[in-house]
Amino acid sequence: MCAEKTILVTGGAGFLGSYLCERLLEAGNDVLCLDNFHTGSRNNIRHLMDDYRFELIRHDVTVPICAEIDEIYNLACPASPVHYQIDPVQTVRTNVHGAINMLDLAMRANAKIFQASTSEVYGDPAVHPQVEGYCGNVNPIGPRACYDEGKRCAETLFFDYHRQYGVDIRMARIFNTYGPRMRPDDGRVVSNFIMQALRGEPITLYGDGMQTRSFCYVDDLIRGIMALMDAPATMPMPCNLGNPVEFTMRQLAETILDLTGSRSELTVRPLPQDDPTQRQPNISRAREHLGWAPTIELREGLQRTIAYFERELSSPARVQQPRKTPLVRRTRPVQPHAEALARGVVSNGAGL
Numbered sequence: 001m002c003a004e005k006t007i008l009v010t011g012g013a014g015f016l017g018s019y020l021c022e023r024l025l026e027a028g029n030d031v032l033c034l035d036n037f038h039t040g041s042r043n044n045i046r047h048l049m050d051d052y053r054f055e056l057i058r059h060d061v062t063v064p065i066c067a068e069i070d071e072i073y074n075l076a077c078p079a080s081p082v083h084y085q086i087d088p089v090q091t092v093r094t095n096v097h098g099a100i101n102m103l104d105l106a107m108r109a110n111a112k113i114f115q116a117s118t119s120e121v122y123g124d125p126a127v128h129p130q131v132e133g134y135c136g137n138v139n140p141i142g143p144r145a146c147y148d149e150g151k152r153c154a155e156t157l158f159f160d161y162h163r164q165y166g167v168d169i170r171m172a173r174i175f176n177t178y179g180p181r182m183r184p185d186d187g188r189v190v191s192n193f194i195m196q197a198l199r200g201e202p203i204t205l206y207g208d209g210m211q212t213r214s215f216c217y218v219d220d221l222i223r224g225i226m227a228l229m230d231a232p233a234t235m236p237m238p239c240n241l242g243n244p245v246e247f248t249m250r251q252l253a254e255t256i257l258d259l260t261g262s263r264s265e266l267t268v269r270p271l272p273q274d275d276p277t278q279r280q281p282n283i284s285r286a287r288e289h290l291g292w293a294p295t296i297e298l299r300e301g302l303q304r305t306i307a308y309f310e311r312e313l314s315s316p317a318r319v320q321q322p323r324k325t326p327l328v329r330r331t332r333p334v335q336p337h338a339e340a341l342a343r344g345v346v347s348n349g350a351g352l
């Protein structure tokens with residue numbers, strides 16, 4: 001990887017974004033972390049705040065912004081159904097307006113841009129395992145559509161900016177990823193099961209628990225994302241990134257019970273609407289063009305994640321500490337942001 005670039009990471013205070021910021025700094029880059037803290041946390045990036053190459057910008061991607069950058073990783077968007085369904089209109093806005101704003105910025109700055117797309121674009125897939133050429137089976141009016149269709153529209157925008165304006169794009173369709181720094185109240189299956197097991201609460205299985213997912217450990221995924229950004233422009237896009245080893249929800253619950261030594265019972269609830277029954281990536285493209293494949297097995301990744309949640313549970317409630325270093329902003333919000341500030345729609349970063 002070529003070092004000493006200035007790289008913007010939107011959603012940089014989130015679960016995946018915080019690891020990406022960390023790895024990009026380790027590789028010698030300047031990192032601008034942009035986040036509105038909708039689901040992200042200052043705790044995820046607190047350890048980076050004293051690095052002079054790291055800057056935090058409290059900003060919403062739905063509002064245009066200017067910055068001098070070489071690359072953009074666009075990750076801003078809540079990933080958990082619990083969080084993206086709280087304000088579905090904002091979820092669509094984040095995906096669609098956010099993509100337009102970041103693509104406009106990439107065009108102005110002549111920067112390469114990566115989009116964090118998702119396996120959710122495949123919906124409840126009729127093709128198994130999912131290959132990039134499969135166009136998906138998504139309900140456009142269901143409760144998950146704000147995320148699924150938002151991400152699909154973002155994909156369209158990325159490809160249209162590429163065809164129409166020549167923007168250099170990279171795109172990963174990310175499958176379920178887990179690891180330390182997931183929020184305990186995240187609502188995704190791995191964090192749910194671990195928290196329930198550690199608290200001795202019943203583990204909630206939806207449906208018969210035979211629906212499958214494949215789980216990728218965060219370190220593997222971040223390695224894949226960075227390799228994709230550095231891949232030649234001729235590489236076919238998008239590219240699935242995920243772990244092809246498939247587990248049923250029941251197997252996942254049993255593994256977590258085993259690793260935690262918990263006596264929690266399994267309890268069964270009805271399957272939520274539009275919940276996919278099968279999810280497994282075909283990663284031939286990533287293997288062939290990036291030489292990438294996951295290396296961390298589920299049990300090992302779960303052990304590290306359980307240790308993290310145990311620490312979180314045993315430490316007193318984390319209070320937000322005042323930051324040690326002042327915010328230095330080298331970006332200049334364009335007019336709509338100034339208007340939004342005047343209307344009180346977005347924060348000016350005070351109180352970070």
Ligand SMILES: NC(=O)c1ccc[n+]([C@@H]2O[C@H](COP(=O)([O-])OP(=O)(O)OC[C@H]3O[C@@H](n4cnc5c(N)ncnc54)[C@H](O)[C@@H]3O)[C@@H](O)[C@H]2O)c1
Nearest residue numbers: 011013014015016036037038039040060061076077079177
């Ligand atoms: N983790 C996964 O398993 C997974 C799977 C598929 C796709 N993805 C994608 O990867 C990206 C990161 O996911 P994650 O798991 O880290 O989720 P996350 O919720 O932990 O992180 C998302 C970050 O984006 C920020 N954000 C949300 N809306 C914003 C806005 N309008 N403006 C600025 N910041 C905003 C949040 O505050 C948060 O810090 C998302 O785009 C998600 O769709 C993740």
